[in-house]
Amino acid sequence: MLDPLIIDLLNILIVTNxxxxxxxxxxxxxxxxxxxxxDPPEPNVWPFVSIVIPAFNEEDNIExxxxxxxxxxxxxNKLEIIVVDDCxxxxxxxxxxxxxxxxxxxxxxxxxxxxPVNRGLVVAKGEYFATVDADSYPQPxxxxxxxxxxxxxxxxxxxxxxxxxxxxxxxxxxxRIDYIMxxxxxxxxxxxxxxxxxxxxxxxxxxxVLLKVGGFDSKNITEDIEIAWRLLSRxxxxxxxxxxxxxxxxxxxxxxxxxxxxxxxxxxxxxxxKYSYAIAKSEYKMLGLxxxxxxxxxxxxxxxxxxxxxxxxxxxxxxxxxxxxxxxNAGIGVVDLIQSSQFILNMNAxxxxxxxxxxxxxxxxxxxxxxxxxxLLEKGWxxxxxxxxxxxxxxxxxxxxxxxxxxxxxxxxx
Amino acid sequence: MNIFIKSGIIxxxxxxxxxxxxxxxxxxxxxxxxxxxxxxxxxxxxxxxQNSFSQIFSxxxxxCQSAFNANLQFSDNIYADGVKIENAESANHFVNDDLxxxxxxxNLLQTQFWLNxxxxxxxxxxxYTVVLFFTSQFNxxxxxxxxxxxxxxxNILNECRYKFFPQPIIVDLNMSSVDSLVRNxxxxxxxxxxxxxxxxxxxxxxxxxxxxxxDC
Numbered sequence: 001m002l003d004p005l006i007i008d009l010l011n012i013l014i015v016t017n018x019x020x021x022x023x024x025x026x027x028x029x030x031x032x033x034x035x036x037x038x039d040p041p042e043p044n045v046w047p048f049v050s051i052v053i054p055a056f057n058e059e060d061n062i063e064x065x066x067x068x069x070x071x072x073x074x075x076x077n078k079l080e081i082i083v084v085d086d087c088x089x090x091x092x093x094x095x096x097x098x099x100x101x102x103x104x105x106x107x108x109x110x111x112x113x114x115x116p117v118n119r120g121l122v123v124a125k126g127e128y129f130a131t132v133d134a135d136s137y138p139q140p141x142x143x144x145x146x147x148x149x150x151x152x153x154x155x156x157x158x159x160x161x162x163x164x165x166x167x168x169x170x171x172x173x174x175x176r177i178d179y180i181m182x183x184x185x186x187x188x189x190x191x192x193x194x195x196x197x198x199x200x201x202x203x204x205x206x207x208x209v210l211l212k213v214g215g216f217d218s219k220n221i222t223e224d225i226e227i228a229w230r231l232l233s234r235x236x237x238x239x240x241x242x243x244x245x246x247x248x249x250x251x252x253x254x255x256x257x258x259x260x261x262x263x264x265x266x267x268x269x270x271x272x273x274k275y276s277y278a279i280a281k282s283e284y285k286m287l288g289l290x291x292x293x294x295x296x297x298x299x300x301x302x303x304x305x306x307x308x309x310x311x312x313x314x315x316x317x318x319x320x321x322x323x324x325x326x327x328x329n330a331g332i333g334v335v336d337l338i339q340s341s342q343f344i345l346n347m348n349a350x351x352x353x354x355x356x357x358x359x360x361x362x363x364x365x366x367x368x369x370x371x372x373x374x375x376l377l378e379k380g381w382x383x384x385x386x387x388x389x390x391x392x393x394x395x396x397x398x399x400x401x402x403x404x405x406x407x408x409x410x411x412x413x414x
Numbered sequence: 415m416n417i418f419i420k421s422g423i424i425x426x427x428x429x430x431x432x433x434x435x436x437x438x439x440x441x442x443x444x445x446x447x448x449x450x451x452x453x454x455x456x457x458x459x460x461x462x463x464q465n466s467f468s469q470i471f472s473x474x475x476x477x478c479q480s481a482f483n484a485n486l487q488f489s490d491n492i493y494a495d496g497v498k499i500e501n502a503e504s505a506n507h508f509v510n511d512d513l514x515x516x517x518x519x520x521n522l523l524q525t526q527f528w529l530n531x532x533x534x535x536x537x538x539x540x541x542y543t544v545v546l547f548f549t550s551q552f553n554x555x556x557x558x559x560x561x562x563x564x565x566x567x568x569n570i571l572n573e574c575r576y577k578f579f580p581q582p583i584i585v586d587l588n589m590s591s592v593d594s595l596v597r598n599x600x601x602x603x604x605x606x607x608x609x610x611x612x613x614x615x616x617x618x619x620x621x622x623x624x625x626x627x628x629d630c
Binding site: 001005008012016019020023024027028031192319322323326327329330331332336337346347348349350352353356 | 417418420421422424425428429431432433435436437439440443501504505506507508554557558559561562563565566569572618619620621622
């Protein structure tokens, strides 16, 4: 039996770490509030951009995506759109062709997003190269706003703000909250060079740099994380255009959401293993000093939190079960047993810490949602916040554990 | 100053303040228990004095009733103290040595009450049952059985109000008075129950078995 003092100290350790990041993001937000929506000035000349849309069995979405990309407010003579059909078995190729854009067709399904994207990278003519997922819909000003962030040669890539498409399901609505939290905290991380992922819905790259570093890694199932870390490890910078908004379709039920999160977890760990050499090394700047340690810390704390919760819960379950069974056996009636049970909330250091942490979190919620233009959300979106905080905070650590299990079993696939 | 260091300092300050607040809450709980036990002590002494009156004025049954009422008031009070102590035990993280001291005080009060009630029972011919319920503070293996036994006794108390007085006594707090009881009644395990001053039931007892010896 663990000493209760050790359990308390471990709980304080977990809450303190979460509190640290809440405080960090709150401070960054306070220092940079005015800069959240500010973009650098427009370039004198808009450069040529090739947009690649990798697609596999996207007949339901591809036309809308292509139309959204065609509707981008960008000089048409400086824009090239390439759809790379990864040997779809539905009408994706036919529909894409009918829109009039360039469509490449792979003869064999690669099963990996990186391969069609790399194919598009090779044939692209643009000085800049953008990826747009086949179920994503950038707003008309998204590309121009992103291009403004290539302020110097060392900026190799720019990511954008991803919103989850409007949904009536509770799962879809919770993800809208989640995506906003992620986008806004990602922008906060931009202020200290901590962006660690270039999501597929819309990210823009310097094409020559992408070719120089070897394109996307087809062995990694989260090629968007891997390419970001590769660029950072080579000393490049990644920026974020908060004002560039893209809407993307998200899983509408638990099963597909879970599969997606486990895949992200597996890919994240794959990428971590590949770049672990850089941890704590100052020559790798934010990759070595922040991003990698953050991954270590978050996985360790997740494991610790799950273990501690499992330990406390199983102890409680064990003693409650034996107590209930023993009491009933000893002649105490069920009603008496229920009446005698009580729950008392006692103030202690841990509760104070948790309360302060929650206060910072709510502060961030309110202000970040304002920044992210909450009118894009459904009516009554704030009612989804408690469900989001409860379910995601419980389920995400479990999905991480499932990822660890899958990786340990060598199950690395889309 | 680097934002990471700033955040670290602020977090450190918050943690320090939370721990300080935790110590304050823990101390407050202990102080509440101390005050409450002091009140109970007064009630117990009041009961003891009333007991003495009933001895001196043995022809006046009103003194018996008065002594009984005074001890009853103590019993209700000490039960509430016991709940506070249990509460503090689960809530406190920092100030736990003081809690052990209060538990010793609690132990003594319970023992004195048991003696009071036995004396009163004999003198005034009352037919209630006084029970000493022996428990362990530090033996984790018997915690569930002790909780069950406590539940059983509480259940009987609710059914046999004013006729049944269970008093928990902790055997491993290093108190010579309790050690004497343990030796005298050969208490080898917890939970164990001493009914009045002559019947010892070892181990977990179910409700039926305890009720056999209780006149409700």
